[in-house]
Amino acid sequence: MIRTFNRLHVLLGLGLACIALALASPSAHAEPTKERILREGKIVIGVHNRAPWGYRDEATGQATGWHPDLLKAAFSELGVEEIDIRVTEFGALIPGLLAGRFDAVGSGLSITPERCQQVAFGAPDLKERDAALVLPGNPKNIHGYKDILENNDVIMGAGRGSVVVRKALAEGIPSERMLLFPDIQSNVAALRTGRVDAVLLSLPTVLGLMRDGAVPDVEPADPFVTTDEQATFTSVAFRQDDEDLKALYNERFMALKEDGTVARIMAKYGFGEEEMVSEGITTERLCSATKDEAAQ
Structure with missing residues (x-):
């Protein structure tokens, strides 16, 4: 009797374990x-x-x-x-x-x-091509990645994880001359206070900001040259x-x-x-x- 009870107890335990594993499996009930x-x-x-x-x-x-x-x-x-x-x-x-x-x-x-x-x-x-926001009059004369690269005094701002960072690095701009921020507002604030000299964004993003009047006291660098290879x-x-x-x-x-x-x-x-x-x-x-x- 005791042996039978122990066998049933083991089988019950195994059954419950299988059910628990099935319920825990993501594929058991996950709907595509x-x-x-x-x-x-x-x-x-x-x-x-x-x-x-x-x-x-x-x-x-x-x-x-x-x-x-x-x-x-x-x-x-x-x-x-x-x-x-x-x-x-x-x-x-x-x-x-x-x-x-x-x-x-x-x-x-x-x-x-x-x-x-x-x-x-x-x-x-x-x-999409790229663009840059600068202070009125573009005091550092920034019109492309080349200008940022060749002027050691220029610090560029960009968004964390944005593709312009990858492009800037590929063009030879050192990471030490980049400040990265979580959003556009933080980038623009850094531009206004002189922490960066240009904020690099996609051209459609800059056009949208200008159209909405979302970034007063700054302007697009005109022109900001990007090649087909940089698109x-x-x-x-x-x-x-x-x-x-x-x-x-x-x-x-x-x-x-x-x-x-x-x-x-x-x-x-x-x-x-x-x-x-x-x-x-x-x-x-x-x-x-x-x-x-x-x-x-």
Whole structure:
């Protein structure tokens, strides 16, 4: 009797252990992201709240911007009507995506080989050049990366995790002459107080700031020369485990290009032919290419 009881006790313990392991396993009950989005009719995206990329419209409270508008157009015909945004600083976008705080990043991320190691980028959707904010009159005469490199007195500011830092380093600008900040406001404050001599950003970001009057007492360096080789390409970013979601988005994005929707959204935010992505530029090529190869 005791032996039988002990055997039952052992079997019961093993059964409970198996159940506990099954419940603890992420794959046991995890619903694929794509299926959840289609079922709920909602996609959660991370933005850094900056025009024209991805931000909350203060008048309506709704998500708007280049990438939110693309995502709305791509998924609305599939019954996904709600774009729920999570605002964070630029450098926290990829970590937030990987931590599961949102389903995609729709906020002007440029495709780089380094970022491709962490996330799965959708199709490239916009070609972007760089720009610089300077004090009125551009006292240090900054008109490109070369001017920053050749003037040892120039300190540049940029956002943490931004692609302009990678470009500046590639052009030979030492990291000791860079100050990195979590957001644009901190960069502009450093420019006004003389801690930096120029703030490097993407051209669409600078144009958005000027249009909104968000940065008084500074101006764009005119011109700020960037070559084709220095241009980058933006895209929506997904987790690498969500390849099916990325594939669905890419399918819809190509359809939107063919029916003219992408061109209309580009025009809404002031983008034109110079920002169009040529046929030869692909995510695979940008993920594997060096800086010089990507724009050829």
